[in-house]
Amino acid sequence: MLRKDFFFWGTIACAVTVMAFIALPLVQLLTAPSLEMLKETILDKDVLNSIELSLTAAGVAALISFILGTPLAYLLARHEFHGKRLVEGIIDLPIIIPHPVVGIAILSVAGRNHWFGQILSEWGIRIMGSVTGIITVMTFVAIPFYIKAAKEGFDAVSPRLENVSRSLGASMTSTFFRITFPLAWRSMLAGIIMASARAISEFGAVVIVAYHPMIAPVMIYERFETYGLKYSQPVAVWLIGICLLLFLLLRTLTTKQKNQHDLR
Template sequence: MRHKDFFFWGTFACAVTVIAFITLPLVQMLAAPSLEVLVETILDKDVLNSIVLSLSAAALAALISFILGTPLAYLLARREFRGKRLVEGIIDLPIIIPHPVVGIAILSVTGRNHWFGQLLTDLGIRIMGSVTGIVTVMVFVAIPFYIKAAKEGFDAISPRLENVSRSLGASMFSTFFRITFPLAWRSMLAGIIMACARAISEFGAIVIVAYHPMIAPVMIYERFESYGLKYSQPVAVWLISICLILFLLLRILTSRQKKSA
């Protein structure tokens, strides 16, 4: 009994420590700026623009991840092939590479010295210091999260459902849209949200590729560097509040549909 108690209180203490460790700094930061300062901050055009840019670029990156990542996720869930492990390893790479390295890597293929960068310049596409560059970096860091979530969703669907559908006369396309997608869309949406969240939080790679136009994390960093903690806090509060509300809304929206379905 004593041992059990010791075990229980031990785990309990660890749990409390972890939760406090995560919530305390966040709550402190959220509570720090006064309402007046918050209002003043959001009325600042630069702040508003940076937040809008962060959100829209991240949404676009998530959309691109969805379009490009879905077929790959499906392939990984359904087929066994030589080199599958390697492909999965490559998809994991953006998660493990240090963020500034990602930025440098992207610049090294898109720079003028590289044939690919030359090609992009000829096409009139600029990566360095542009929204295109920001979205590119975001897709790079976010797409693994989408692919993993979508693959998990596809894995959970028995291939037999697709087999039955096809034997009943449905083509592969019809089968995907009538059976696979309706059963996997929740996982896919979860993946989109994760990819979006990851894209919004990216700083290290973006600051190298595009300091301007300024996304919210870069602005927070700049204000902290030039003016100090007090001036960066309100921007941070606005960024995470808006993100939390958006994700919360999405959650509510999807769980409602689950009930009606």
């Protein structure tokens, strides 16, 4: 039995404050627009397009993170090398840097004055004001989350399992697909969900690289600026609804993993 002293009530008070702080604005936002307005909003072609763009761009960003990030995550989980801390530090950078700075940094590399930008324009790739630009920015901010989750997954797979597999005649590639991947895929999937959630929520960096085509957060911002709170709310509700769905999916997946561990 916990002794109900000052410390106990102090912790309870803080917990309630934090819960209220997070939940109150969200509940208010979700309940503010009428059902009619919500319906009207989702029937608006511009809104639909922006949400669709947000989802597909974030999906592609997560997919790129998965393809490029998996080998790097594996490398970090399995090998010690000089400069590993530096590599991990670089991976963390997108989390630390202010979002508009990310947009500006990407534009400064993709611009015509930079050799990289010149190569891109020779290939006909445009970053400024394009879907490619949106995906680039989203990948930039999302990939750290994927790499961290995947690395954690690989860390949890004992290298001895891979050693045994090799000694039984499996090549490293077979070993990865037969042993490592089946044991780490939950973490990788959780990483993909985290990365896409992060990509969907990005505003500051995207708005600098591409105001148009409009992703959902930019549209919410625009409606707020032009028409006020009331008109931005329904779009926000739809976006939040989708993010919550992703979040729930993540939670169910990770809890399932924990339950499996308990069995062992």
